[in-house]
Amino acid sequence: MADKIYVGRRKTSVARIILRNGNGKITVNRKEFEKAFPQFTNRDDILAPFKITETEGKYDLIVNVNGGGTTGQAQAVRLGIARALIDINPDFRPALKAEGFLRRDPRMVERKKYGQPKARKRFQFSKR
Secondary structure: OOOOEEEEEEOOEEEEEEEEEOOOOEEEOOEEHHHHOOOHHHHHHHHHHHHHHOOOOOEEEEEEEEOOOHHHHHHHHHHHHHHHHHHHOHHHHHHHHHHOOOOOOOOOOOOOOOOOOOOOOOOOOOOO
């Protein structure tokens, strides 16, 4: 059977995830997990769905993530993992939902407007 791909998004980051039975090996963009996400907070964010569902070390994870920064990528991966775990076992849904892992964070960067230096900042107004 072909592996199913799960998608997670955050800001401009898109993570495609394949979850397989295994011993907890995580590969991100063909790199080791620790090399791809050197910050502990991002690694903790990614592993959180496994901790909540008590499935640490039961699944191998193949992740392809691009766009955005490391924090956005980590949260995109977290959403993808949560969706994959629910597909495997629907009983995980209440626990993951309570933690907010199933919510796609809709916040995006606001576009820059013409006649302004940034999205909301204005050039200094001169009355005379």
